[in-house]
Amino acid sequence: MFGCLVLLGLTGCTTVEPWERGNLAKPQMAAEAHPMQSAVRAHIHGSREAGGGGQASEGGGCGCY
Amino acid sequence: MRRTVVPEPRATADAALQALTLAALALPGLVASHESRAADTDSFEFQVGRYQEGERNIYAPSFNALGGSGDPIELDSKLKPIEVDSLHGRARFALTERLGLTLDYTQDTWSGATPLATAPVVAQTNKASVVTGASPWTETQPRSNARFFVDKNMNLYRSGDFLNTIVGPLDNQLTHTLTAASAETRKQASFNLRHEGDEFAVTTGGGHSYEADYASSFVNVGGRLDFNQKLTSLNLGLSYTHNQTEATFDPEAETFFTLNAGESLVVRDESEDVGVQVSLSQVLGKNTVVDVGAGYTNSQGYLTNPYKLVTKFDVTAPLSVVNTQPDPRFLTYITSIREKRPDSREQFNFQLGFKHYFEPLDAALRLDYRHSNDSWHIRSHALTAEWVQAAAGWTFTPRVRYYSQSAANFYLPYIGTFSVTDGSGQPVNHPLNRTVPIYYSSDHRLSGYGTLSGGLTISGKLARGVGIEVGYERYIHAGDLKLGGGGEASFADFKATSVNAALSFELDPQNEPGGDPAASVGSHSHHAAHSHPPAPAGLMFAHALDKAGDVMFGYQVMHSRQSGSMLRGSTSVDLDTVRTNACATSACETAPAEMTMTMHMLDIMVAPTDWLTLMIMPQWVDMDMRLAALDASAGGHGHGTGGGPAHGHQTGGLGDTGLAALFKLVDRPGHQLNLGLGVTAPTGDAAVALRKTKSSYASDPNNDALNQVSPALIHYGMQLGSGTWDFTPSLTYLGMAHTVSWGAQLSGVKRLERRNESNFAFGDIFQTSVWGGMSFNRWLSGTVRATYSWQGAIEGAYLPPVNASGAPLTPVHQGSADQPANYGGHFMDVGLGLSARITPVSQLSLEWLQPVRTDFNGYQLDRADTFALHFNLAL
Secondary structure, three states, X not given: OHHHHHHHHHHXXXXXXXXXXXXXXXXXXXXXXXXXXXXXXHHHHHHHOOOOOOOOOOOXXXXXX | OOOOOOOOOOOOOOHHHHHHHHHHHHOOOOOOOHHHHHOOOOEEEEEEEEEEEOOOOEEEEEEOOOEOEEEEEEEOOOOOEOEEEEEEEEEEEXXXXXXXXXXXXXXEEEEEEEEEEEEEHHHOOOOOOOOOOOOOOOOOOOOOOOEEEEOOOOOEEEEOEOXXXXXXXXXXXXXXXXXXXXXXXXXXXXXXXXXXXXXXXXXXXXXEEEEOOEEEEEEEEEEEEEEOOOOEEEEEEEEEEEEEEEEEOOHHHHHHOEOOOOOOOEEEEEEEEEEEEEEEEEEEEOOEEEEEEEEEEEEEEOOOOOOOEEEEEEEEEEHHHHHHOOOOOEEEEEEEEEOEOOOEEEEEEEEEEEEEEEHHHOEEEEEEEEEEXXXXXXXXXXXXXXXXXXXXXXXXXXXXXXXXXXXXXXXXXXXXXXXXXXXXXXXXXXXXXXXXOXXXXXXXXXXXXXXXXXXXXXXXXXXXXXXXEEEEEEEEEEHHHOOOOOOOOHHHOEEEEEEEEEEXXXXXXXXOOOOOHHHHHHHHOOOOOOOOOOOOXXXXXXXXXXXXXXXXXXXXXXXXXXXXXXXXXXEEXXXXXXXXXXXXXXXXXXXXXXXXXXXXEEEEEEEEEOOEEEEEEOEEEEEEEEEEEOOHHHOOOOOOOOOHHHOEEEEEEEOOEEEEEEEEEEEEOOEEEEEEEEEEEOOOOOOOEOOOOOOOEOOOOOOOHHHEOOOOEOOHHHOOOOOOOEEOOEEEEEEEEOOEEEEEEEEXXXXXXXXXXXXXXXXXXXXXXXXXXXXXXXXXEEEEEEEEEEEOOOEEOOOOOEEOOOOEOOEOOOEHHHOHHHOOEEEEEEXXXXXXXXXXXXXEEEEEEEEEEEEEOOEEEEEEEEEEEEEEEEO
């Protein structure tokens, strides 16, 4: 929550005009640079590790092996 | 989703900058999830992957001169490590200007050896003398020499001699006990609907994942709100998952563990997960974005892994010995029980991300940190760093990730109980007493450890609208890598490699920035549907490309089913007849009760000249067979982790790869004659083995599968490939007049080798088809087809398995599907098909085939129907 407050605080003092947002729209800056691969990796890591990754529920099966 | 873009007046100086700016303006939220970006065009993606684990370290005691336990030695396991083959398809459609639909299909098939339990090496759960390596040997009634000593502090000591009269040296070394499983396939289908508003988005989705022993259904809803001139986005997601377990423990494993009170061999239970996730993205400058998120997941119900065991030893210590001897040693032995986890879990997670674009380098640095903390006391930290470098139209992304977790509070490598007794053997209260905890698991994924992984992803465009992506990752799991130390010992360490490759296709490539819509429509419009009469979806090699330079991508799925009665030739026979007659040397013990086979095939076609089309066709197959036991003794030979009453087998993975050249012999208006000459390369595994079990080979003098060296191969029809190079000629005639079309095809498969690596070859195939079609309107047409096909029986046969000394063993539990003579036959089918043009350049065809006549070689399960789907896209 502290992070959220800091971000909200920064919000007020940032101005990036729409025509300055070209770099932010680059594929390198997308939410996931390689979405399908990220999904595969998340599934592998999810079946090999016990920590919660913070991904939304997307099924995934037992991973019992 | 196509958007109306209003040019910004101030962005006129530089055309490139303008293009980028327009792209940026077109993106709502800009930094929100990728769905909003990719919804811009209809697209289709196909990905394959492979995960391969390295061999586990397993140990057994050597024997000392007196027949007691010596130093631990590492065993050379002959069991194949875990491997997972995965397949993923994704289609995105813009249903309206603002509504996008994403459909996902995922399939993964895993097989190999996985840890069943952890045990002290001194307990001799693995046998060093056996060439095949480890197998569970944690019997309820252990062998007399599998004993060891324990002191008051639960330290372990070797047994120094065969009769367990000498206490050997201290030895707390642990080892995994592995179990190998036959292949098991999971299939998952899901959807996601997304509505994009001007400053918000709402999403909803759901899906279902199915494997033989586990099914999950899930739904989720989410939303995004943009504010502060779209510099800030708030994301919210809610999800619900319902899981159902129906795990049947291998009946043979019954000798390896003791059921707790109230447990049975079959576990039927369920669990639910409810999750909520909130995150905030903030643009900090024209090159920097940060995001912060938090989430909570609540899981209730059966959270135990039904296949994992925990080893246990019990010490009974007379009070007189405890009181009089300063440091007594107690003789004991190991048993196993099923693991037991709490039926509730709460997980909290926190995430922090940072992305910065370096303009001079055209690259971005992406950092991501995740922390989770749960009610099982597992605390985890994961830090990922990626460098996304664009260069010459390609993107190179090296990545490194570090993960560390602490152990669950009920993780125990093994359980030791201690009970102090009085003179009459009755338990007494004593500070040394220890009992079995309420919850316990020795699954090493719940231990303390760290992982370090790194890899590289390369992506780029092969042609306009066609993207390619390949990735590699190396993964190291080690107790020593745990943050702050104190991780599990090195026996649980392992390494893994994963590779994947993806192709993506935009269905409207002209919509891409830089594309020329007019030129594109002009050059493509006649490819997919106009000039070609519709061909049935289940047919291969029907169409050649129009002219030099054309490229077409196709995706075909064939799903066929066998069920009903067993037939001899074309006559239905009862199972007793099958048992007595269908197997060559002895009575059949099993017969198939139901079989499904699914093939996914890509076909990529290129025309180097007007009259020649070259094709490459990789395939992925999966098969599922349910078996009926014809004899009481065959009730459960426990292939897979299943077995028992509903026992069956699954296989899946990469199949054979087709390569073909299509020659246009005749190409006149209304008439086309194509000759296809092709081969299939034996890329599919034709040596898929069943898991070895203790009773697999009755004729082994020791009745001990551990002495069996060569594996028992699965039923011929469940191998993933033919194992031979095959010649695949075809001749296709296509005719069309107005709205009516017709065609005929002769095709065949000729095996070019007499035997494959497993000493057999499938029979040759000959097939004819004739069909007629009609266009109902500009986009929809239908076909009716009749086919006749013939396939020869299998030539050759599996070699018998051999034991350690090379002597052949007689396979047991043989069924009708294990006989080469019970393959092939004569078949007639009728098919009804529909074909729809989706866009000017893409077409979807479906066909349903129903058998009308079946005349099998030998004894086989009756055929049900076949369903075919064929999607193709001209590029």
